[in-house]
Amino acid sequence: MYSEKVMDHFQHPRNVGEIENASGVGTVGNAKCGDIMRIFLDIDDETHIIRDCKFKTFGCGAAVATSSMATEMVKGKTIEEAMKLTNKAVMEALDGLPPVKVHCSLLAEEAVHAALWDYAQKHHIEIEGLKKPKSDIHEGEEAEEEEY
Amino acid sequence: MYSEKVMDHFQHPRNVGEIENASGVGTVGNAKCGDIMRIFLDIDDETHIIRDCKFKTFGCGAAVATSSMATEMVKGKTIEEAMKLTNKAVMEALDGLPPVKVHCSLLAEEAVHAALWDYAQKHHIEIEGLKKPKSDIHEGEEAEEEEY
Amino acid sequence: MGKMIYLDNAATTKTAPEVVEAMLPYFTEMYGNPSSIYDFASKSKEGVSKARGQIADALGAKKEEIYFTAGGSESDNWALKATFEAYKSKGNHIITTKIEHHAILHTCEYLEKERGAKITYLDVDENGIVKLDELEKAITPETILISVMFANNEIGSIQPIREIGAIAKEHGILFHTDAVQAFGQVPINVDELGIDMLSSSGHKLNGPKGIGFLYIRKGVKIRSFVHGGAQERKRRAGTENVPGIVGYGVAADRAVRTMKERTDKEIQVRDHFIERILKEIPYVKLNGDRTKRLPNNVNVSFQFIEGESMLLMLDNYGICASSGSACTSGSLDPSHVLLAIGLPHEIAHGSLRMTLSEETTMEDADFVVDKLKEIVAYLRSMSPLYED
């Protein structure tokens, strides 16, 4: 069902854990499946570079793998670059997800946004393109097509 | 599907053929399945004993077997005894028929009656219990239950 | 009894040994439920997926357009009932023919009686071919579905599917075909022929019994027939019959791969059968079209005699055949197909269907015809209808 990349990131997830006194923390949940993801960011206030990123996830294999991949992908990036991280990019980096699992990758995108929002709130800055995240995300449509 | 007795009478039918100048001939058809049976009787006018009996049948295996058995059973009998031959007796003598094939044995009973009627008409006699046979017989109900 | 000559391949076929071979590991080794998440089950899933691909390829269809069922009857029921439900707001009229299999006809009767459908049963010509002009005339603004079988199971006549597909398309009507007898016997490409739905059954092409499929063109909004779990893209519930599906895939692949060679041979034997019978037995008639005919179908009517008796006597010689007379199938009426091509009752009654396989030889044909001559003569001598 899952690609080898997904299984690798699920079985050996990178960046599991918490960051004490994190610059920003974001928690999002998927109202549909009930899964929850929390992302911790350590951001350099000068350069806006994400020095470290960790996660905790209550969720399916895809949720764990996308958390792991997303944290890997934002590490070392600037806030502006991190803002551009889409769930699609994460999925691609994982060699794809089954259609029913697309929403899990949205969780990762949203969790990064939520953590950035937290950072922005604390530092009273505005980040271009960033809106107040909802704590619950909903996908518009459940993926109807299944792969054969 | 058929008992050994039925198969025996089907494969080696007794009394196939015609009787020239028969004392009585009866032909009946089953309107439902379209099958046809003709019975020839050679009757001793004095004793009313059936000296010979032959048949021709256009019909299924059960029709052939019941024709054969019925002719065997009336041979040597008096008219009065032959009148008492029921399809049930013929079936029993054949070790039974599948439910859908019960009507075929009715054909044999009716054909004997029709031949007797023909004899009675020619000799202007009345035979107790004998009514004018219909040329087409109908069973009341198609047997609904099948054997398992 | 010596050698058996099996001439009832339209009723069912021998499961090919390579089909059984392919199925076996899925019983006791790769027995996982394809919906399960663990790695062990992915082998079952792959088996199903491969078979789906083999069947899609055989039809020029997409993999995700193949939905497995329990057989031709379920596929036919599904196609009609669930299409009716999905499209009944558009109209309630279905067009079919008088020579369909009971899986179609009885389903239509059900839809008429219970669900308010209006059904037109098209006549066929004396060769058992649908008349296209009557089809066109039967179409109304209420027509939502045309269901015409690809090839008839009794008399083997092959319908003008391409033309029907074109008519359906022109009028924006869905076109379903019962290809239970045709799939694996004649080339089928659903796109070229304009087919929207197609029924098939595994055991008619040396696959296992109890497995079938319904091809559903992408975009057709058919409902479910068997409700429940999310199998088959949520359209057909029930744990997948993995060994059956795998076997079906192999059978379909095999049937298509060997089609040309196999049917060329069958046609030769079939024609030899037909020619000898027509020449050597009097009062006989070939049923079905002489050329638009399944490669393996011989159907003839012998006047003055009845089918079941013929079958029983052929059986004595180890010859397995079937009859136009439906006495044995619980109904006593003569075949609706033979009546539809205009045979009178008593002639319909004396019909014999012999459906060949790739294993049927010329020698078999000669043996059978020789015996048939004897049997027909004998039964005629016993028949009150025959005067010689």
Added chain:
Amino acid sequence: MGKMIYLDNAATTKTAPEVVEAMLPYFTEMYGNPSSIYDFASKSKEGVSKARGQIADALGAKKEEIYFTAGGSESDNWALKATFEAYKSKGNHIITTKIEHHAILHTCEYLEKERGAKITYLDVDENGIVKLDELEKAITPETILISVMFANNEIGSIQPIREIGAIAKEHGILFHTDAVQAFGQVPINVDELGIDMLSSSGHKLNGPKGIGFLYIRKGVKIRSFVHGGAQERKRRAGTENVPGIVGYGVAADRAVRTMKERTDKEIQVRDHFIERILKEIPYVKLNGDRTKRLPNNVNVSFQFIEGESMLLMLDNYGICASSGSACTSGSLDPSHVLLAIGLPHEIAHGSLRMTLSEETTMEDADFVVDKLKEIVAYLRSMSPLYED
């Protein structure tokens, strides 16, 4: 990967070698269509007849009350839809429960939406057992059918079938039970329990996939679901899946013969599983009734973690299990059964179902529990919900 420990026997089972053995000759040797007249086909017919007898015996039913289908889902669909059609002039109300399999629930939804049925979905108590007083209260003069599963497929709870049968009888209402999980696991006698219809599926008791049956008590006026040929006493069309039926017969016979010994052993291993898990893992809950429970069912919820992750990690150790979380089956909602017994969403999400077979040993249980402890601890350490 080393040895596999298969703990998903409620999803499907390994086909028993003796079952496959019994099926094999019906593929390539006795492949005739049981409806055919020739002697060759009588072997197929006898095979079917024998299996029908084996299954009837296993239920205390009559042979002619067993109707073969393609599986549990078809049987459930048939029982509900065709009973509704036959009795709808009497009333349109059906009573079922909130914990039925989707084959029942989605069929009920269909009947509600498309056919004007009124359905009452009964609550169950926290152990997953139907409340008889609520059942009684739900009955109206319109009620034509009660459908309550024999044993639940997720949490294994066994329903008070005898009591439900008595209530149904008292009110002159038909009683159907989905016994897909129970048949072969617990003794069933349809007369003693007052069951009018019963669904079962072959692959749940070491029989083949793609075959099932519906028991229909003599006198129940159910209609056909699959229309067509005259098979199964004209009630279920389609060429019989002879090998499947034969295999099912052997599997049923085997399941009943070995029931006592097999389930005694399973209960021992099951209880060992449950005891160790409850004792050694914190924040855990057993789902389903402790004693009114299928012999092979273990279902537990672990707080703070999610089911699919657990399954994937168990799979690493060759352990095949399943989850209360339905993520993988195309729906993201947590199990309706776990919600019905009152679990909150996030706990329902962390559920694990392990269903044993006669092959599961105490050593397997110990190995699995050991691994489970590690996995649960690891996943909790990763969970944002867990604070230690």
